[in-house]
Amino acid sequence: MTEPGTSPLTPVLTERWTEPESWTLDSYERGGGYTALRKALTAEPGQLVELVKAAGLRGRGGAGFPAGVKWGFMPTEPVKPHYLVINADEGEPGTCKDIPLMMADPHALIEGCVIAARAMRANHCMIYVRGEALHCIRRLSRAVREAREAGYVGRDVLGSGFDLEIVVHAGAGAYICGEETALLDSLEGKRGQPRLKPPFPAAAGLYACPTTVNNVETIATVPHVVNGGSDWFRRMGTEKSPGPKIYSVSGHVANPGQYEAPLGTTLRQLLELAGGMKDGIPLKFWTPGGSSTPLLTAEHLDVPLDFEGAAEAGSMLGTTAVMVFNETISVPWAVMKWTQFYEHESCGKCTPCREGTFWMAQVLERMVDGRGTEEDIDTLLDVCDNVFGRSFCALGDGAVSPITSGIKYFRDEFLALCESNRTNTEPALVGAAR
Known part of the structure; x- marks a missing residue:
């Protein structure tokens, strides 16, 4: 067996993946x-x-x-x-x-x-x-x-x-x-x-x-x-998060796929491995660990993707499902799609998650459809506050994460939807996303 760990990108977990009939x-x-x-x-x-x-x-x-x-x-x-x-x-x-x-x-x-x-x-x-x-x-x-x-x-x-x-x-x-x-x-x-x-x-x-x-x-x-x-x-990874990790890079990158790298690798390094942004369109936002982790922006390209680094940036490492979105995507639209998923998948056992995901999806659908008002933003945040930390399991917290982080970094896009309703116009980004 090839001795692993001799360089940061020497495969360990994925070493055999390309071998003939590796599953036998x-x-x-x-x-x-x-x-x-x-x-x-x-x-x-x-x-x-x-x-x-x-x-x-x-x-x-x-x-x-x-x-x-x-x-x-x-x-x-x-x-x-x-x-x-x-x-x-x-x-x-x-x-x-x-x-x-x-x-x-x-x-x-x-x-x-x-x-x-x-x-x-x-x-x-x-x-x-x-x-x-x-x-x-x-x-x-x-x-x-x-x-x-x-x-x-x-x-x-x-x-x-x-x-x-x-x-x-x-x-x-x-x-x-x-x-x-x-x-x-x-x-x-x-x-x-x-x-x-x-x-x-x-x-x-x-x-x-x-x-x-x-x-x-x-x-x-x-x-x-x-x-x-x-x-x-x-010897791999960081002091508190040692070892190699499989990063699932998807979305608007040239070569989406599984990339093994030491914990603490940054998105900038992962994008380099994945061939950069698809069609050269700049990065807008991304998730470090799937849709249940608070989204990050282009300002976080050099955040070390380990458990501590992601937390310090205000997110979570999660399952290292790195979803990358370029500037053509509307944040409210993406957040709405994720919220619809959590509404559908809620088991219904506890009231905060069962009712909260329903109402969060309803409000976001109304906003993306061009019928939202500025008060809807406060309503969303209020519902999120009543779900986070109060649901029976972590599904409720995960459903809240993209909404609160989306409003935190891209509040202007949510406001633009409200303004478009007031003036009966449609923001370009929403049209591009849909």
């Missing part, structure tokens, strides 16, 4: 696959947890919570069965890193699952994949069968005495099931709705048993941590 077991083993598992099986579970803590691996699903700390919440004495659940739902608008990873390198995820399950003394692993990704479900299921036939999964893994069963589960296609407790309810056959916490999943998760929910990219990173060690892993 033969190809994975030729590239050094399952060597980390053999090493992990010789270690005690607690040693694996401490290794991931020392590496500083943080969750790649959005919140950035330290993976080793999360693993450490699991009880050390299994009174009840322990479960490892992989969140592969990936329903965030703009997020498209986990499905390519599972398509190109499914055995990296499987090897990571076995190592993580060993660390948490779990004998059952569920991989919850978005139901629409049928091609991904089929490829991942085949990889699990290959791993089982080779002795990497099942009873007595590689003669170690450790048992692990992996189940690939097709979700029902609800965005809310990306929230970890709603995902657990869906796995149990119930309607996908978030649970009240506490109790937290580590105490009472799947079937009321200790459970850890991790993102696909987080777990696929674990074999590299085991093989390379914590010091090697920390």
Whole structure:
């Protein structure tokens, strides 16, 4: 295997993606696959947890919570069965890193699952994949069968005495099931709705048993941590956000796609990798982590895209779904489209989100249609204030983010819509966007 980490752009997670039939077991083993598992099986579970803590691996699903700390919440004495659940739902608008990873390198995820399950003394692993990704479900299921036939999964893994069963589960296609407790309810056959916490999943998760929910990219990173060690892993990224990251760059760029780079990479650097802005039209606004993260502007080109840098700029790293928009796009129009998505995907369990997303969408639709008034801006912000921090899960906060940040940076465009209603004219930007 090529020694990773020798330069900032040396691939780690995506190293095998371009290999012929990279999704097969033969190809994975030729590239050094399952060597980390053999090493992990010789270690005690607690040693694996401490290794991931020392590496500083943080969750790649959005919140950035330290993976080793999360693993450490699991009880050390299994009174009840322990479960490892992989969140592969990936329903965030703009997020498209986990499905390519599972398509190109499914055995990296499987090897990571076995190592993580060993660390948490779990004998059952569920991989919850978005139901629409049928091609991904089929490829991942085949990889699990290959791993089982080779002795990497099942009873007595590689003669170690450790048992692990992996189940690939097709979700029902609800965005809310990306929230970890709603995902657990869906796995149990119930309607996908978030649970009240506490109790937290580590105490009472799947079937009321200790459970850890991790993102696909987080777990696929674990074999590299085991093989390379914590010091090697920390040579990439930043001090508080170490390691490599897959950035999903989409929108008005010359070459949209998946770009692996160390955490702390800037949008300016990502745009250079992606061939610059499409057709040379200047950048107007962008999201660092999908539609649920506050949008940023061209003034933030040099913000380091790690968990701390994005937060200091007033946004969130999220899932590093970098959506790039040029100057032809109306901000109120884009915000309206995102809000319509959140209105549709709200599970309806709590009043702030159920009612708030409905009214936010109604007001934005009226404004973009040229029937808004200046008071609508204050109404929007008031509704946002009643949703943010008051909804049952983070969907409400995510729905508010593009509205408040859009008004913060582009209030003049919202005012222009109101002015166009007063004078019965249509702003050029709205026409261009529609």
